[in-house]
Amino acid sequence: MTSNVTVRIQESDFDIAGEISALTASRTDIGAVVTFSGICRGGEGSDATTALTLEHYPGMAEAEIGRHAEEAMTRWPLTGVTVVHRTGRILPGDNIMVVLTASAHRQAAFQAAEFLMDYLKAHAPFWKREETAGGTDWVAAKTDDDDAAARWDK
Template sequence: MTVQTTVRIQREPFDVAAETKKLTQGRDDAGAVVTFTGICRGAEGTEPIAALTLEHYPGMAEAEIERHVAEAVSRWPLIGVTVIHRHGRIVPGEDIVMVVTVSSHREAAFAAAEFLMDYLKTRAPFWKQVEKVGGKTWVEAKATDDAAAERWKAPGRAAAE
């Protein structure tokens, strides 16, 4: 069977349960489903956040995410992958991104989901602006996110069996 993959960038909210069901329905070979949902926080440290605005480069963002999904599929024995990323103005408590990975075994599903999120944080062409009481600022890349993505290049991080 072929691996079912979906990549979408959209303004509107998504339904994690519905997307997961689409990916697993009728698959008797699915033994593990891992979902990750990134949510807009209401504060950075002690400073409240009013909203995040996410911008992307249409076409390029989808292609970049699809490239990383294809890499995940080549590294782990996956049955399905869904990545949905929102753009536009997002207020605290709203979902930003979701990753769903499905495999026959948990190790592959967990590793692939973590791999995809690490790359989404560092390589996907999105720009994030934080809206606070004092004004708006663009979010800079974080060294900790880059380090998390780099670990996937290290020896010994091969596909899970």
């Protein structure tokens, strides 16, 4: 991975402002940082999520996310990319992941962040188990996520 791409998978929470500071430290060529943060949603009623458990294939997940981050760096004029994704048991309101894309201009940063999010939702090697009052089930892939990711095919 290039020095301006950071990919981490971890159980512990992260600080979004700290991640932005690390991405932009000592840089004067950055005019835009787009931040997407995924947060565990709860809800109301009997089917409300009470927790998520995220699992991954260590080594493979980092490499695959890194490969897509590097692709974003070549497709858009980016100055840096950071992807941090949590695993383990996550409660409603907790951070799940953050994608940061930095560029001299906002359009590239927005497009690259959207590209990375579509990949993460559709193809990243994570497995998600959802807990509700009614029990626990693995979350199935969604056709909408696959369709969103397919629009970036060359």
